[in-house]
Amino acid sequence: MTEHDTPPTEISPTEQAGRFARAREKQSMAILEDYVEMIGDLIAMHGEARVADIAERMGVAHPTATKAVARLKREGLATSRPYRGVFLTDKGEALANWVRVRHRTVVDLLIAVGVPQETAEADAEGIEHHVSRRTLKAFEAYLTDK
Amino acid sequence: MTEHDTPPTEISPTEQAGRFARAREKQSMAILEDYVEMIGDLIAMHGEARVADIAERMGVAHPTATKAVARLKREGLATSRPYRGVFLTDKGEALANWVRVRHRTVVDLLIAVGVPQETAEADAEGIEHHVSRRTLKAFEAYLTDK
DNA sequence: TTCGTAATATAGCCAAGGCTTCATATTCTA
DNA sequence: TAGAATATGAAGCCTTGGCTATATTACGAA
Ligand SMILES: [Mn+2]
Ligand SMILES: [Mn+2]
Ligand SMILES: [Mn+2]
Ligand SMILES: [Mn+2]
Numbered sequence: 267m268t269e270h271d272t273p274p275t276e277i278s279p280t281e282q283a284g285r286f287a288r289a290r291e292k293q294s295m296a297i298l299e300d301y302v303e304m305i306g307d308l309i310a311m312h313g314e315a316r317v318a319d320i321a322e323r324m325g326v327a328h329p330t331a332t333k334a335v336a337r338l339k340r341e342g343l344a345t346s347r348p349y350r351g352v353f354l355t356d357k358g359e360a361l362a363n364w365v366r367v368r369h370r371t372v373v374d375l376l377i378a379v380g381v382p383q384e385t386a387e388a389d390a391e392g393i394e395h396h397v398s399r400r401t402l403k404a405f406e407a408y409l410t411d412k
Numbered sequence: 413m414t415e416h417d418t419p420p421t422e423i424s425p426t427e428q429a430g431r432f433a434r435a436r437e438k439q440s441m442a443i444l445e446d447y448v449e450m451i452g453d454l455i456a457m458h459g460e461a462r463v464a465d466i467a468e469r470m471g472v473a474h475p476t477a478t479k480a481v482a483r484l485k486r487e488g489l490a491t492s493r494p495y496r497g498v499f500l501t502d503k504g505e506a507l508a509n510w511v512r513v514r515h516r517t518v519v520d521l522l523i524a525v526g527v528p529q530e531t532a533e534a535d536a537e538g539i540e541h542h543v544s545r546r547t548l549k550a551f552e553a554y555l556t557d558k
Numbered sequence: 559t560t561c562g563t564a565a566t567a568t569a570g571c572c573a574a575g576g577c578t579t580c581a582t583a584t585t586c587t588a
Numbered sequence: 589t590a591g592a593a594t595a596t597g598a599a600g601c602c603t604t605g606g607c608t609a610t611a612t613t614a615c616g617a618a
Contacts, residue, residue: 279468279469282471283468283471284471285537286469286470287471288534288537288538292538293442293538296439322425323425324432325428325429325430326432375525376547379551380550381546381547381550382550385544385550387431389543389544389547391431391435391542392434392435392438392439392541393539395538396538396539397535397539398531400527400528400531401527404528404531405525405527
């Protein structure tokens with residue numbers, strides 16, 4: 267009776283704090299991931315990734331995209347020559363590929379459990395960044411022998 | 413042959429921009445949702461939600477929690493009397509309940525497709541905020557007649 | 559009832575990620 | 589090849605969500 271109608275499963279403050287901290291952590295990577303994936307896509311599609319196109323497709327003003335690219339450079343994920351477009355470093359390309367695979371797997375999983383395609387595509391854009399390697403493995407396994 | 417190895421499905425810049433915009437939108441609600449859920453949980457567990465406990469469980473310094481509570485009040489989701497703890501408005505309570513249900517459904521779905529429980533709990537903390545009503549419905553349906 | 563401790567509040571700093579506005583460079587076309 | 593249109597860059601503003609450090613309030617024990 268010291269037990270009220272307690273919520274979910276009991277969890278220690280420290281553990282719960284850790285979960286929130288990890289979620290914040292993942293979130294801080296989300297923009298990097300989206301930009302890197304986008305840049306890779308644009309290069310694959312048009313042979314180059316121009317800031318204006320990046321901005322348009324990300325739905326932001328171009329100075330915002332410029333800032334993001336600056337951060338990518340700072341983190342060693344991209345390079346850019348003025349008026350010459352943006353390029354991915356090896357590290358950036360590796361990340362882009364990983365992110366692209368994860369994105370697709372998340373969409374596929376959602377569709378597999380009955381989410382309408384368009385909704386799956388939309389929700390995946392946010393969900394993907396919080397899917398850990400372990401969870402991704404589980405998704406892949408499920409899709410394989412479903 | 414105008415077709416390179418194009419990424420995912422072709423999508424117009426405007427549509428894609430819309431998806432990113434919606435993801436940003438959802439993200440801006442995430443903190444509100446987590447706090448409201450947490451406050452509801454604390455009240456259920458201890459009869460009150462003190463800023464110190466909120467901060468501890470969210471894994472942030474207490475001024476950060478205070479600021480978040482201020483935003484909740486601004487948005488009509490919570491009230492608080494100085495040195496007296498935090499309370500949810502009807503609107504806040506409704507949101508908390510909705511968020512709690514969604515949280516649980518997301519965890520259950522992850523487990524159902526084979527994600528280890530602990531991983532599911534951790535990833536869900538970030539994923540939940542990007543699960544739309546449509547997707548949630550699909551999750552519920554899947555869990556019901558799986 | 560006082561007083562030390564713990565909880566809360568307040569002030570002010572920082573980085574990230576949006577924005578607008580304006581300057582400058584490049585490119586394309588006439 | 590000049591000039592217009594377009595793309596990029598630079599400056600500076602705003603909000604959010606972190607933080608630390610410092611004041612103030614409330615409370616329980618002596
Ligand atoms: Mn994304
Ligand atoms: Mn993506
Ligand atoms: Mn959450
Ligand atoms: Mn939650």
